[in-house]
Amino acid sequence: MSYYSPYFPFLVLPVVLAGLYFLFENRLTKPWMRWAWWIGCLLILLTVGWYASAQNQYWYDFFKGYYHSGRKIIGRQDLLYDASCYGYVNFPLLAYVFVPFAKLPKELAGPLFFLIGYLSILSLAYWLVKFSGAKGWSRWVILAFLAVSGPLDYSVWLGNITHIIMLGMLLLLWWFKQGRQWLTGFLLGVVGLIKIPLILPAGYFFIRRQWRVVGGGLLIFGLVLGLSLWLIPFSLNTTWLDRCILSFSGHPVPAYNNQAVSGFLAREFMPGNLSWEPQSPPAGFALASNLALFVLYAPVLVMLFRGLRSPRTVTMLLLEFFIVLVSSILTSPISWTHYFMLLLIPAAFCMANDDLKANKTWHYVLLGVALVLISIPIKLTTTLFEKTGQELFLSMHFIGGILFYLFLLAVWMNNQRTSYRQTI
Numbered sequence: 001m002s003y004y005s006p007y008f009p010f011l012v013l014p015v016v017l018a019g020l021y022f023l024f025e026n027r028l029t030k031p032w033m034r035w036a037w038w039i040g041c042l043l044i045l046l047t048v049g050w051y052a053s054a055q056n057q058y059w060y061d062f063f064k065g066y067y068h069s070g071r072k073i074i075g076r077q078d079l080l081y082d083a084s085c086y087g088y089v090n091f092p093l094l095a096y097v098f099v100p101f102a103k104l105p106k107e108l109a110g111p112l113f114f115l116i117g118y119l120s121i122l123s124l125a126y127w128l129v130k131f132s133g134a135k136g137w138s139r140w141v142i143l144a145f146l147a148v149s150g151p152l153d154y155s156v157w158l159g160n161i162t163h164i165i166m167l168g169m170l171l172l173l174w175w176f177k178q179g180r181q182w183l184t185g186f187l188l189g190v191v192g193l194i195k196i197p198l199i200l201p202a203g204y205f206f207i208r209r210q211w212r213v214v215g216g217g218l219l220i221f222g223l224v225l226g227l228s229l230w231l232i233p234f235s236l237n238t239t240w241l242d243r244c245i246l247s248f249s250g251h252p253v254p255a256y257n258n259q260a261v262s263g264f265l266a267r268e269f270m271p272g273n274l275s276w277e278p279q280s281p282p283a284g285f286a287l288a289s290n291l292a293l294f295v296l297y298a299p300v301l302v303m304l305f306r307g308l309r310s311p312r313t314v315t316m317l318l319l320e321f322f323i324v325l326v327s328s329i330l331t332s333p334i335s336w337t338h339y340f341m342l343l344l345i346p347a348a349f350c351m352a353n354d355d356l357k358a359n360k361t362w363h364y365v366l367l368g369v370a371l372v373l374i375s376i377p378i379k380l381t382t383t384l385f386e387k388t389g390q391e392l393f394l395s396m397h398f399i400g401g402i403l404f405y406l407f408l409l410a411v412w413m414n415n416q417r418t419s420y421r422q423t424i
Helices: 008-027 031-055 060-072 092-102 106-132 136-147 150-158 162-177 181-194 196-207 211-231 234-248 261-269 285-305 314-331 337-352 361-375 378-388 391-423
Strands: none
Touching (some): 008 136, 008 150, 060 092, 092 211, 092 234, 106 150, 136 337, 162 181, 181 196, 196 314, 211 234, 261 391, 314 391, 337 361, 378 391
């Protein structure tokens, strides 16, 4: 019995092709050889991807969310959001991006959208290695975890765009390493507006006074805000804010694929309730939730304000950014399972960076267990729950995220101790 979606065998291929490129990179000495390689890979993936799209079609998020939004934004805007924001959840202006798909019949729009996401996995695999600078065994471990990533498989099966957002994250982080901070801010603003848990990490650069990154993000935010007020009725913007943002405040979603701390606690406090709609929590939930949020935010606050004005290397800035990123994913009102593929970025960064490599056995054990848990297919978690009745199995990605958060904090503290010893 396969715990992955029917797309899984096809999703491994782009990762393998990226790995083969790195294997033969030294032999592709001339530019035309590399162009020929990548063009050949794209042709292979176009053929295989089109075949895969014809064999299996689900893409619930695409049809219920993106395709629906492209049709309603130019037709019946009052039907863009339902009462519980079940379907399209992004801000109204973004719906215009999907209008070209909505102009096509579903039978063509779905496969075309799938192909775009499928081709992006090749770039995703390449940039995951390129950004991290991984060499030797760490390169293959990183690609292996990407190939078997349950959240990646889940995102593609749903027809979501998280894997495309992950590619955008890699590009903006690469630009930051290269000193192109305005571009970093532009793209960070874009991905933050599309995936709400990415907004809080963007604020990290404000605290660290990375003003060009902040400026780029504010320009995008201002542009989107201005266009939203100009092109979108104010009532529709407020409807989105009320139904898709504010309605989740204090009202947890216990769905099995909500891997935020609120979802974990909701399933524990409301056993048997796996609704996708915001719920009125029972007594004791608010206290437990606030305590959990305090425990998760406290290390971030200590990290942010310790040596507030001390200079930091690019490596330390990125490590701290990743700590805020993981904290945000864990504490967001909703963090769908496919969000956890984003944790492969800091994992690759830490494995490949000599300054951040674990120097204790338990660090490696913690990282290994965390990566396994955040990579397991979602169907395995639901199967274990159905066989045992233990709702803890529905929170495996959350538990993996907690362990990975602890790993990053351990790496940060080890780096702080090392820096302190070097100054005395």
